[in-house]
Amino acid sequence: MGVDIVPRKVCTFDCVYCQLGKTSLKTIRRFRSLDRRRFERALVAALARSPKPECVTIAGSGEPTLSRDIGTCIRIIKKHTRLPVVLITNASLFYRSEAVEQVTEADSIIPSLDAASERAFRRVNRPHKGIGLDAVIKGLIELRRRFSGKIFLEVMLVKGVNDSVRDAERLAAVIPRIRPDKVQLTFPERSPRRRELSPSPLAVRRFAGVLKGTVPRVEIVGLSLHPRKEIRSRRDEDAAPQIISLLKRRPATFEDLEEATGLPVARLARLLRDISKKYILERRSGYFRIIPGRAT
Numbered sequence: 001m002g003v004d005i006v007p008r009k010v011c012t013f014d015c016v017y018c019q020l021g022k023t024s025l026k027t028i029r030r031f032r033s034l035d036r037r038r039f040e041r042a043l044v045a046a047l048a049r050s051p052k053p054e055c056v057t058i059a060g061s062g063e064p065t066l067s068r069d070i071g072t073c074i075r076i077i078k079k080h081t082r083l084p085v086v087l088i089t090n091a092s093l094f095y096r097s098e099a100v101e102q103v104t105e106a107d108s109i110i111p112s113l114d115a116a117s118e119r120a121f122r123r124v125n126r127p128h129k130g131i132g133l134d135a136v137i138k139g140l141i142e143l144r145r146r147f148s149g150k151i152f153l154e155v156m157l158v159k160g161v162n163d164s165v166r167d168a169e170r171l172a173a174v175i176p177r178i179r180p181d182k183v184q185l186t187f188p189e190r191s192p193r194r195r196e197l198s199p200s201p202l203a204v205r206r207f208a209g210v211l212k213g214t215v216p217r218v219e220i221v222g223l224s225l226h227p228r229k230e231i232r233s234r235r236d237e238d239a240a241p242q243i244i245s246l247l248k249r250r251p252a253t254f255e256d257l258e259e260a261t262g263l264p265v266a267r268l269a270r271l272l273r274d275i276s277k278k279y280i281l282e283r284r285s286g287y288f289r290i291i292p293g294r295a296t
């Protein structure tokens with residue numbers, strides 16, 4: 001189950017691979033974002049109607065540690081469920097002691113570190129000018145020192161930018177200081193528009209080979225998975241509930257839906273038409289969402 005606590009695309013970065021589009025507000029200024037009572041009510045309702053989630057993931061449509069309420073958010077989730085709380089973050093604000101302090105009650109954290117050279121970091125993540133790579137790495141080291149849960153470090157590889165052997169060697173020199181439990185290599189393969197940013201499987205395996213030995217586990221996420229192939233053979237009756245559930249939880253563009261389902265364009269468009277006969281399907285500024293109630 002996903003929890004989103006910052007407005008859409010308010011982020012410290014504007015990553016070249018971001019599936020949410022361009023950052024609308026690039027900032028390093030942390031802010032209050034939570035109406036505690038409303039959040040608690042919405043959470044309780046979502047937990048009651050969610051069919052057995054595996055965990056509660058704080059991520060969403062911007063950088064969640066920009067919210068000064070992130071600690072409160074984790075505490076409220078833990079008050080209402082025993083599910084593990086997972087935080088997905090770009091790790092850019094952990095150089096600030098209070099940001100680390102506020103996330104220590106999470107069960108696991110998936111921070112990203114896409115590059116260990118300033119040049120590649122700037123090209124891939126396009127950070128706010130107030131953020132340097134050194135601060136990000138120091139923040140991750142501090143996070144490890146103070147956080148006792150699992151840390152799964154995510155590295156997103158972009159073709160020709162941070163996927164070379166030299167890039168891997170630089171990361172291999174830094175990662176042992178961060179001591180993550182696992183490194184997950186991933187790449188922007190799943191959406192058609194971003195697939196051109198993906199390195200070749202050979203480059204990904206070569207990269208993983210350099211990192212192996214620096215951490216207990218290096219995992220390549222998605223290389224052996226080809227969801228498009230698998231889902232194309234699925235029946236519409238199986239794909240429709242996935243789309244409905246997604247659009248009830250959060251707005252999504254057509255491309256987000258293509259990426260989530262792996263369906264070809266024509267089939268996805270037909271399914272959306274069918275869904276709109278039973279549900280109130282709103283489309284605003286390119287985002288689809290399902291509004292509670294039934295279409296008449």
Ligand code: SF4
Pocket residue numbers: 011012013014015017018019020023061062063090
């Ligand atoms: S950190 Fe995440 S939300 Fe922010 S720009 Fe990068 S991918 Fe998008």
